[in-house]
Amino acid sequence: MSSITVKILAFWLFYIPFAFSAEIGDVFNVKQGSENGGCDSHLSVLTQWWTESQAMASAGISAFDDAKGNADETKTKNAKHALEKYLGINDDTDDADVDDIKLLLEEVQWFMAKKSPDSKDTPWLFCDSSWLEPKPRTLRIEECGEEVEIQDSQQYGSQLQEAGSVPYWSSDLKEYIIGHAYGEGGLCGASGELGVTQGTTASRTVTLCPRAFTRTDVQTDFGVDAQGKKLSDVLSKSATLFHELFHLVIGNDDTIDATYKLGTIFKSVAKGYAVPAKSEWDGQANALKNSDRKTNAQLVRTNPETWVFFCADYWYTLHKNLYWDTTGVSKTA
Numbered sequence: 001m002s003s004i005t006v007k008i009l010a011f012w013l014f015y016i017p018f019a020f021s022a023e024i025g026d027v028f029n030v031k032q033g034s035e036n037g038g039c040d041s042h043l044s045v046l047t048q049w050w051t052e053s054q055a056m057a058s059a060g061i062s063a064f065d066d067a068k069g070n071a072d073e074t075k076t077k078n079a080k081h082a083l084e085k086y087l088g089i090n091d092d093t094d095d096a097d098v099d100d101i102k103l104l105l106e107e108v109q110w111f112m113a114k115k116s117p118d119s120k121d122t123p124w125l126f127c128d129s130s131w132l133e134p135k136p137r138t139l140r141i142e143e144c145g146e147e148v149e150i151q152d153s154q155q156y157g158s159q160l161q162e163a164g165s166v167p168y169w170s171s172d173l174k175e176y177i178i179g180h181a182y183g184e185g186g187l188c189g190a191s192g193e194l195g196v197t198q199g200t201t202a203s204r205t206v207t208l209c210p211r212a213f214t215r216t217d218v219q220t221d222f223g224v225d226a227q228g229k230k231l232s233d234v235l236s237k238s239a240t241l242f243h244e245l246f247h248l249v250i251g252n253d254d255t256i257d258a259t260y261k262l263g264t265i266f267k268s269v270a271k272g273y274a275v276p277a278k279s280e281w282d283g284q285a286n287a288l289k290n291s292d293r294k295t296n297a298q299l300v301r302t303n304p305e306t307w308v309f310f311c312a313d314y315w316y317t318l319h320k321n322l323y324w325d326t327t328g329v330s331k332t333a
């Protein structure tokens with residue numbers, strides 16, 4: 001294909017209706033410059049990730065609409081299949097419950113369109129965690145007119161009781177943030193996190209970590225030929241930004257990273273009403289966080305990666321006539 005054809009095709013595949021479009025810089029306070037978390041060297045990539053995230057969200061919303069039976073028969077069947085295998089929604093699910101589940105994705109879409117009904121802040125977007133300056137736990141800060149060590153302060157003391165947590169200062173936010181222990185990688189951690197979202201500051205923050213830009217286990221562009229491939233292999237690097245948007249918009253407390261594995265999502269949906277045993281989930285730490293004993297179905301629906309897979313799968317169904325099931329590789333829809 002000529003490059004013009006490719007460009008026209010790319011426009012068609014990712015065309016977003018005007019009502020849902022806003023630029024990433026309208027919605028986020030994107031850190032300028034190339035130091036201290038600055039995004040200047042990533043601006044074109046971020047624009048691409050934004051467009052791809054909008055396209056995935058839009059496809060996910062279409063699945064809910066198509067499942068209502070207003071589309072042609074094949075589309076309706078495919079959409080119902082997507083809702084069932086990722087979110088455990090079937091013909092027996094109450095309409096009001098379906099609306100509540102759909103609302104999670106709609107809120108993300110509204111955020112991307114700068115139409116969030118009650119957003120009080122413009123969140124910051126940083127492109128690494130060096131925007132945070134490590135400080136000692138004995139740092140003296142002023143609180144209620146008195147000087148106290150930050151570890152004894154009313155505002156941060158209890159957070160600093162948690163094992164391994166330490167204070168960082170942000171000169172952009174002019175606030176302290178309590179994060180992982182000091183060391184290589186800062187807030188992103190040495191283990192190669194892809195992104196970190198936090199909502200404890202007056203303006204919330206999304207930090208895209210270096211590995212989000214350099215990883216090679218996913219595609220550079222979303223929408224490649226996926227015939228016979230695994231869904232996780234045909235996601236693009238934009239999946240990190242899209243994933244973090246769910247943490248940001250719905251809130252970290254209500255979005256547990258229960259699993260990043262497609263097979264675990266499908267298995268959990270099949271056992272929807274059970275409260276999961278630890279071994280069913282990838283991360284022990286996350287399983288331990290399930291203190292309110294959410295069921296598999298509840299966990300799956302608030303797991304950001306579920307939404308990434310669900311939206312990407314249905315995007316492929318709409319645009320490339322493919323879908324995924326428990327066999328792991330794509331099938332013709």
Ligand SMILES: [Zn+2]
Binds near residue numbers: 243247257304
């Ligand atoms: Zn996450």
